[in-house]
Amino acid sequence: MTRSVVVRRLLALDEAGTLQTVHVRIAAQMAGVNVRTMWRWLAVAKESGRVGTRTAAGWVRVHGCVVGPAGGVGREREGVARWMTEHADQVLSSLGRDRLPSLTTLHEAVH
Numbered sequence: 001m002t003r004s005v006v007v008r009r010l011l012a013l014d015e016a017g018t019l020q021t022v023h024v025r026i027a028a029q030m031a032g033v034n035v036r037t038m039w040r041w042l043a044v045a046k047e048s049g050r051v052g053t054r055t056a057a058g059w060v061r062v063h064g065c066v067v068g069p070a071g072g073v074g075r076e077r078e079g080v081a082r083w084m085t086e087h088a089d090q091v092l093s094s095l096g097r098d099r100l101p102s103l104t105t106l107h108e109a110v111h
Contacts, residue, residue, distance in 0.1 A: 006031045007041050007051040014042070077106050 006027045013019040028038035045051045081103045084091045088100060 003031060003041060004051045007045045010042050011045055011051070078103065081106055
């Protein structure tokens with residue numbers, strides 16, 4: 001099952017006042033993620049209203065601001081992350097965000 005489907009169902013149970021730990025455990029197993037991940041997804045959905053994953057549109061901007069200048073770094077993701085940290089002001093203004101993406105997020109975006 002996809003993240004959005006599972007999280008929407010858990011939110012419905014939570015709104016009805018019937019959400020239990022067993023529901024989260026089953027949903028995590030069905031989604032193929034850790035139970036803590038499922039609780040985190042649910043917390044993010046409650047807090048922000050976002051039930052799915054990030055859209056690719058944000059990563060198009062990461063691509064545009066990083067690939068050209070960081071091209072000398074090569075394909076090494078850790079190198080790109082280092083470059084982004086060293087040039088944080090430039091990258092953050094290009095992204096329109098207040099913090100840099102984590103290395104894990106960078107790995108997922110490249111993948």
